[in-house]
Amino acid sequence: MKAPLSLSVAGPSVRQHSPALAAAATLVVLQVGVTLLRPWPLALAVDHALGGRPLTGRLSSLAGMEPAELLMLAGAASIVLTVVDGLLELMILQVAEGAAERIGTELRATMFERAMTRSLRWHDRMRSGELVSRLTTDVGRVLDGVVALTTSFLPDAVTLVGVLVLLLAFDPSLLLIGLTVVPVLAGLAVRQRARIRAAQQAARTESGRLAGATTDLLRNVRAVQAFGRIDHACGEFADRNRAVLEAELKAVRVDARWTPVADILLAIGSALVLVVGGLSVLDGTLTVGELLVVSSYLRSLYAPVRGLTRLSAVLAKAGASATRVREVLECPEAVTDRAGAWVAPPLAQDVRFEKVGFRYEPDQPVLDNFNLRIAAGETVCLIGPSGMGKSTVLHLLLRLYDVNTGRVLIDGVNVRYCRQLTVRSRFAYVPQDPWLLDATVAENIAFGNPAATRADVLEAGRNAQVDEFIGRLPHGYDTSLGESGIRLSGGQRRRIAIARAVVSYAPMVLLDEPTASLDPRSAAAVVNAIQTATAHRTVLLVTHDRDLAAIADRVVSLAGPELRDRPAKPPIVTDLRQTTAGGRG
């Protein structure tokens, strides 16, 4: 069967939890046995108490009992069997659903870690919302499939056969007696429904929070990678993930408890029918056949809990979802470190681009034979028309992408041979869109350096001129910014992003259009912040802003096929097509 095979996507976790799933399957087989035993009290009543057949063999110990006593015994046995059946159902649901939720928790964590380490080329194609839906809804459907396969198939088949047999005959006269339990059942059902709904809603709320946090982290994957904070992101995700597990397990418990309660009530109804109906048979006012049919019919009211048709739908959905989950888990695209990769040099001499060629798409070159040297301590401004590849230059320095041809060197060492995290630790990155997290101002600044103390954060804030507006926020540095820092102006957000770069103490600062779309006053504040914050560091800044370009030692123009380089003050143009690098590599 195609769908179950495709569920192997959850394989490693399923294997890990196979003892629990095997236990659930064993319980299911036991439950089927109990289900098969359940008509026997009826047979005892019909054949021996009512039909007068002698009690021989295993039943000989009951030989001295009066028919009415035998009926009572049969009713009690029926209740006991139903209680056992209900308890087995409770255990099956808890064991199987509990194992499934744990498998889901592990599957989600593996997928998330996988996504966090995939290359940005892959993230460029995969929309974060799509990824969230795969992580949540699709994993959920795979789990539905695992549970349905373990617990539903066998009992559903037995139930179906049972209902067909019981419906062979029909008499409604005793049905009313059996239905006396229905008002109680209905009252309990209404109360239970409210409980189940509340538990499910709590679980959905946690799932929503998980989706929100995940979208936030995935949207900020560049920052997470650039600042080497993958562990922090995975930790935050794990907390939310655990909250979902707890909420889901609670919902499972509430749901599972309901099944035996309903079963017991229906069994009492059936027992009532058995006793009263049996007494009526003894009085001669009811036939044995009528009694059998009504008892069986009552039981069948609750039997079709899960239909075989529903199982095939669940498996079909699970199969489709498993394919989408597998696409994430088995995606090979990643910027990888070679075995024995080095620690990146400290950036004491320079960074260089040597004959660099790069393309995002196979047929669209962005950089071709690009050469640039930036000496340690120098501030270089990269200008040029939109779309020429200025931001791309910064991405290549961070090794967010690997170059197609040529080399990017730090102190003469090719970054391709260095561990990604160590390369990224050499740079403090202020992206065009200052990615702010749904956290406080201080937490957003400290994102640039996990080891930063409160004093470091405050000093970075001072240097980046966050202090200038922090007093207007209700809780100062402890003000929560909301998703994407929506509570701040563009200039304020940029200054927080600059403070984040300052606190990292990386030797080189990369700034991508830090004054873009700001009014002159905000732009001036940001330029001031940059000047203070980047003192004594190597800087590469991308900008269209003349005032900002004026703080650079040198301006490099990425203009069309021509690459030109000129000092900012006074402007002299140099042809950058001649290779500027020449050291080790």
Ligand SMILES: Nc1ncnc2c1ncn2[C@@H]1O[C@H](COP(=O)(O)OP(=O)(O)OP(=O)(O)O)[C@@H](O)[C@H]1O
């Ligand atoms: N993730 C991506 N996938 C495919 N193409 C991309 C991607 N990012 C950028 N590009 C393309 O690469 C080229 C260079 O983009 P880049 O952002 O580096 O330009 P830019 O000079 O910084 O532009 P701007 O000044 O508008 O920010 C553009 O043509 C852009 O469409």
